[in-house]
Amino acid sequence: MKITDIEELKKKANDIRIGIIEAVYGAKSGHPGGSLSCADILAVLYFNQMHIDPRKARDEARDRFILSKGHAAPALYSALANRGYFDVEELKNLRHIDSNLQGHPDMNKVPGVDMTSGSLGQGLSVANGIAMSSKLNSRGIRVYCLLGDGEIEEGQVWEAAMTSSHYKLDNLCVIVDNNNLQIDGSVEDVMSPYPIDSKFKAFGFNVINIDGHNIEEIIKAFNIAKETKGKPTAIIAKTIKGKGVSFMENQVRMAWKSTK
Numbered sequence: 001m002k003i004t005d006i007e008e009l010k011k012k013a014n015d016i017r018i019g020i021i022e023a024v025y026g027a028k029s030g031h032p033g034g035s036l037s038c039a040d041i042l043a044v045l046y047f048n049q050m051h052i053d054p055r056k057a058r059d060e061a062r063d064r065f066i067l068s069k070g071h072a073a074p075a076l077y078s079a080l081a082n083r084g085y086f087d088v089e090e091l092k093n094l095r096h097i098d099s100n101l102q103g104h105p106d107m108n109k110v111p112g113v114d115m116t117s118g119s120l121g122q123g124l125s126v127a128n129g130i131a132m133s134s135k136l137n138s139r140g141i142r143v144y145c146l147l148g149d150g151e152i153e154e155g156q157v158w159e160a161a162m163t164s165s166h167y168k169l170d171n172l173c174v175i176v177d178n179n180n181l182q183i184d185g186s187v188e189d190v191m192s193p194y195p196i197d198s199k200f201k202a203f204g205f206n207v208i209n210i211d212g213h214n215i216e217e218i219i220k221a222f223n224i225a226k227e228t229k230g231k232p233t234a235i236i237a238k239t240i241k242g243k244g245v246s247f248m249e250n251q252v253r254m255a256w257k258s259t260k
Contacts, residue, residue, distance in 0.1 A: 070120070174232065176235070
């Protein structure tokens with residue numbers, strides 16, 4: 001299933017956003033802002049780019065997606081549900097004690113989840129391992145890793161970035177969800193990672209800057225990443241926290257929301 005129509009992909013992104021809101025509302029807690037900001041990226045990955053099949057969730061030949069910013073689990077769950085991995089109605093059970101859809105994704109409980117994540121900074125290391133394995137066994141899979149811009153304040157991210165470049169992991173694509181806000185304020189004020197693009201370039205990545213809500217730009221960037229040989233690609237996606245819900249947009253308090 002590959003959707004190429006731009007308007008249909010925009011609709012899928014909106015469906016993912018609806019699922020995020022329903023999930024967080026059902027939980028009465030969660031991280032809506034950083035989930036909404038990456039919905040367009042996930043729509044393109046799951047409906048246009050990745051080689052995946054919900055009927056074969058553990059197929060060894062599938063592409064992999066690593067949600068390093070694991071608190072954005074509502075976005076991943078919504079993308080998976082809308083792609084057919086499980087019923088969309090299950091999203092309303094987010095964070096319920098008897099639900100598989102916990103606050104951070106668990107690959108042992110949720111079909112389609114490729115990494116159990118929660119502690120920030122670890123995703124790129126795991127993505128490296130998967131990408132290296134694919135190189136060694138010539139399986140030809142691609143690995144996508146979504147990082148938060150606050151998350152890249154973690155030193156492990158840059159150790160992993162050196163590894164990505166050193167081993168010429170051109171089957172690896174990193175996406176930075178650059179919404180400029182984290183739970184304690186703007187990333188500039190907490191611990192500025194800027195200029196993000198220059199840093200990844202210095203670490204040996206092919207770097208692409210895009211509007212993370214422009215479907216055409218997202219598709220073009222992923223296609224360039226596929227064509228790039230000899231080095232990994234980092235896509236720096238400029239996004240809006242809480243995108244799609246007017247009163248949530250660019251609001252630090254939407255980094256974490258609890259109504260309990």
